[in-house]
Amino acid sequence: MTSGDLPVQRRLAVLIDADNAQPAIIEGLIREIVKYGIPSVKRIYGDWTTPNLTGWKSILLDHSIQPIQQFRYTVGKNATDSAMIIDAMDLLYTRRFEGFCLVSSDSDFTRLASRIREEGLLVYGFGEEKTPKAFVSACDKFIFTKVLIPQEEAESINRKQETNQLKANTKLVSLIRGAIEVVSDESGWANLGSVGHHIAQQSPEFDPRNYGYGKLSELVLAIGLFDIEERLHGSSRAKGIYIRDKRKK
16 A cells, blocks of 8 residues: 555644643553544653652653653642643644644643634543533543543443433433434434434533443443444445434334
8 A cells, every 4th residue: 555545644732731640541542542643742741850740750751752841830730731731832833733632631721722623623632520511612522531541440430331320311311312313314213423423513521431331332222212223335235323212113
């Protein structure tokens, strides 16, 4: 295959707030980021003279992440925010990137995410579930870092929710039903990919892994409120998954 045949991948700038991210996520974080593009720049910000960042120091070289020193001039204040925001704007104006990955649970990056999107670039956010809704909504997609931790730890954190739990989650059920309503045909059937795309536009933090499922199809099936069927598409015979709200029968 020649270079001209290779798909064009987005160039991404990855900026990590070391004070608001855990070293345990790094392997999963990198695997997740490469789904969306090439992490051309990887920087992590913090006061590296303090002992609380020791866990990060031992893994930076392995993943070619550049540490950026920011001294903590005032006790109790996160000194990394301003440095990270200034660097992000400098990188934005180079026009060399198609997207940014902001790794933090800090709401101070809400305006930064919005500003980057105003320039037509994609913003992928990564943070804990405590991340303020404003920052989550400011991103094109937001991934909760609990789904990025090693498998042995994830099993105790990301247990599959049972059908009764899922059915009782009215926000989740309404989100899926609303997406089906928008993209379905006259018979009520909707392509699962289109449903997933619509959900992502409405709720950047939506991820089947938050409920213990690897795929949207597995989550929808587990809820038990939707019909699911596979269809073959035309001469290509490619399979597509379609879903319908059982109430539409």
